[in-house]
Amino acid sequence: MDQLYREIILDHYKNPRGHGVMENADATADGQNPLCGDEVSIYVSFGDDGETIDEVMFSGRGCAISQAATSMLTELVVGRKAADVAAMPKEQLLDELGIPLTPVRLKCAILGLSTLKLALHKGKGTPLPEEWAGVEELDLR
Amino acid sequence: MAVTAKTRLDAHTLRKDFPIFEQEFHGKPLAYLDSAASAQKPRQMLEAMVEFYETSYANVHRGVYELAERATEGLEAAREKVRAFLNAPAAREVIFVRNATEGINLVAYAWGLSNLGPGDVVLVTELEHHSNFVPWQYIAKRTGAEFRMIPLTETGELVLDGLDELVGSENLKVVALNLVSNALGTVNSIEPIVEWAHGRGAIVVCDAAQAAPHRAVDVQAIGCDFLAVSGHKMCGPSGIGAVWGQAELLERMEPFLLGGHMIRKVHADGTTWGDLPHKFEAGTAPMAEAVGFGAAIDYLNAAGLEAIEQHEHDLTAYALEQLSDIPGIRLFGPPPERRAGIVSFAFDDVHPHDVAQVLDWEGVAVRAGHHCCQPLMAKLGVAATTRASFYLYTIPEEIDRLVLGLHRVRKVFG
Numbered sequence A: 001m002d003q004l005y006r007e008i009i010l011d012h013y014k015n016p017r018g019h020g021v022m023e024n025a026d027a028t029a030d031g032q033n034p035l036c037g038d039e040v041s042i043y044v045s046f047g048d049d050g051e052t053i054d055e056v057m058f059s060g061r062g063c064a065i066s067q068a069a070t071s072m073l074t075e076l077v078v079g080r081k082a083a084d085v086a087a088m089p090k091e092q093l094l095d096e097l098g099i100p101l102t103p104v105r106l107k108c109a110i111l112g113l114s115t116l117k118l119a120l121h122k123g124k125g126t127p128l129p130e131e132w133a134g135v136e137e138l139d140l141r
Numbered sequence B: 001m002a003v004t005a006k007t008r009l010d011a012h013t014l015r016k017d018f019p020i021f022e023q024e025f026h027g028k029p030l031a032y033l034d035s036a037a038s039a040q041k042p043r044q045m046l047e048a049m050v051e052f053y054e055t056s057y058a059n060v061h062r063g064v065y066e067l068a069e070r071a072t073e074g075l076e077a078a079r080e081k082v083r084a085f086l087n088a089p090a091a092r093e094v095i096f097v098r099n100a101t102e103g104i105n106l107v108a109y110a111w112g113l114s115n116l117g118p119g120d121v122v123l124v125t126e127l128e129h130h131s132n133f134v135p136w137q138y139i140a141k142r143t144g145a146e147f148r149m150i151p152l153t154e155t156g157e158l159v160l161d162g163l164d165e166l167v168g169s170e171n172l173k174v175v176a177l178n179l180v181s182n183a184l185g186t187v188n189s190i191e192p193i194v195e196w197a198h199g200r201g202a203i204v205v206c207d208a209a210q211a212a213p214h215r216a217v218d219v220q221a222i223g224c225d226f227l228a229v230s231g232h233k234m235c236g237p238s239g240i241g242a243v244w245g246q247a248e249l250l251e252r253m254e255p256f257l258l259g260g261h262m263i264r265k266v267h268a269d270g271t272t273w274g275d276l277p278h279k280f281e282a283g284t285a286p287m288a289e290a291v292g293f294g295a296a297i298d299y300l301n302a303a304g305l306e307a308i309e310q311h312e313h314d315l316t317a318y319a320l321e322q323l324s325d326i327p328g329i330r331l332f333g334p335p336p337e338r339r340a341g342i343v344s345f346a347f348d349d350v351h352p353h354d355v356a357q358v359l360d361w362e363g364v365a366v367r368a369g370h371h372c373c374q375p376l377m378a379k380l381g382v383a384a385t386t387r388a389s390f391y392l393y394t395i396p397e398e399i400d401r402l403v404l405g406l407h408r409v410r411k412v413f414g
Helices: A007-014 A064-076 A082-086 A090-097 A103-124 B011-017 B043-055 B066-086 B100-115 B134-143 B163-167 B191-199 B247-252 B287-303 B305-323 B352-361 B374-380 B396-413
Strands: A027-033 A038-046 A053-061 B094-097 B120-125 B146-150 B171-178 B203-207 B226-230 B241-245 B263-267 B270-273 B329-332 B342-347 B367-369 B385-389
Touching: A007 A064, A027 A103, A038 A064, A038 A103, A053 A064, A064 A090, A064 A103, A064 B352, A082 A103, A090 A103, A103 B352, B043 B066, B043 B287, B066 B094, B066 B226, B066 B241, B066 B287, B094 B100, B100 B134, B100 B171, B100 B203, B100 B226, B100 B241, B120 B134, B120 B163, B134 B146, B146 B163, B171 B191, B191 B203, B241 B247, B287 B305, B305 B329, B305 B342, B305 B396, B352 B367, B352 B385, B352 B396
Parallel strands: B120 B146, B120 B171, B171 B203, B203 B226
Antiparallel strands: A027 A038, A038 A053, B094 B241, B226 B241, B263 B270, B329 B342, B342 B385, B367 B385
């Protein structure tokens, strides 16, 4: 059970990669986990082709699982095209995390990814993931 | 204020009535410290429901056969138990609902929609559960009324100076507040607020979901106009609660839910409403749940509300003392003499979810999150807290295990 908080997770939690606010981001979005009130903001900048992700940053608060997953995510998607990341199955990120998750903690783990997909949708018009279906009608502030 | 109970409660003995404690979690006995979310169920309550289903079950009210009459008697006997428990003047003022949330929605819609408008003020507190916050915020918006909050002190107690300034010259119509905070355990001093609100011509709606399981609640002594409780927090089944209201207000209100049973006469061109409480109980009632609720009330009465309150007070004082020694912990809420059996805390460097996860490995069940109190969390400057809450079956050993678990949290997160 202690595997949940294995060393790499705690390392990303305590020293998150890409943590901070990006000024002049090309795309940005905010996400919330209504179960616990955690919030994350995602910022994306693209390379010269306007399609390839140059950098991803995030700010906000969350549990070790959500912070570590989002930290890993910022490394995982650099150099990939927006459309690829929009279509990326969550299992790719979960494999990277490499820990067993209960349904509640799964929501923590994918908050960053689904918020990134929302940012890509807003910035590049890529399809929304299921989690954000109907987002236009919701008041996400 | 904590009372000194005439008889003390023996939690170790009462615990044997609760089958859930016969299980182990992660190889350890269950330390259930989440009763503020929902209470565990005594065998006596479960048996009452089974007996009702096995011997007295039919749809209530309309049947003329003996079995249906027996079912109706079961439902109405439960209503009488709720009436007596709340010291309400009449059983017809007690309306069965799914839970306190539904009870408050009933009042917010059925009273609020036809009594609120521009220039009126709806007052809640920063301490409210979303169940007594969101319905009023929504109905205020729909009717054009102003929605305001009574602020809190640093320790999570209501600031009662300056209430008049909060309302100004506008028309105060309703004050909605809880008796006990689910997030911090704060016991609100309700009497001065009721007196003030009535003096300004407003009604008072009490959320007693967190008070009724743990201390005597007397609607006539409180002097409020509506009061809602949830059965599941009182050792009763899920899916049943009650809202009590002054008969004269209930009689003047429009119905909330419409359909079968709540009518007097239905014509092609209109419908008239039934008498109280039926006007507010559309559809088939949660009969077995009501019977279980009644049995739960019997169980609480047998244990004694004063003894329960005293027991939880002792546990809370003990927990606050033990927890204050843990490095880096931040404890929220008032001192033990002004709080119920709820302890909310946080660490700067460990998220409540992670705290609760590590505690689960120790068989300790606590709640982590915003406790449906996001305005309060914003005030405290946190997204969430970890909350341990106690009940009549809680024993000090469970608090010791909580403390041990928190030391393990510190070890995992350095």
